[in-house]
Amino acid sequence: MCGCSTHQSQTSKAVDHDPSALALKVEDMACGHCASAITKAIEVGLPGVKVEADLASKSVLVRGAADLSKVKALVTEAGYTPSVA
Template sequence: MCSCQQHSGTAAKATGAPEGAISFRVEDMTCGHCAGTIKKAIEDQLPGAAVTADPASKLVSVVGTSDFSAIKSIVTGAGYTPSPDRVG
């Protein structure tokens, strides 16, 4: 989990998941730094994936892959706790 101490309420509001996205919650994603860490980890390890991570809604959406178990493993490896199930 993040220790950057920049946990303000200024994060952008979620606009919904893109069509065909795998979406899930990460309750311990608390700020933009956390969102950036998750986004980078997934995009670095799954080339071609595009990630949207919104700390305000705790929602992560991934387009470009259908391997939910790989995504969960990557998020866990980055130090966060993805929900066990997809959203939506």
């Protein structure tokens, strides 16, 4: 979980619905730092994927990844609690 203590609101960027993408909810994504940490964890762990984290809806969309369990494991390793959206 985030320890940056900035927790400022970030403008919402709508996460497009893509039926081929993996969608997660990360309720403990509290700020821009959290969204960046989750994005980086997934992109480093699965090179070539595209990650969109929307702080306002606490959702993460991953395009190009076929393994939901791997994505969830990467988010968990980063210190967050993912669930299927």
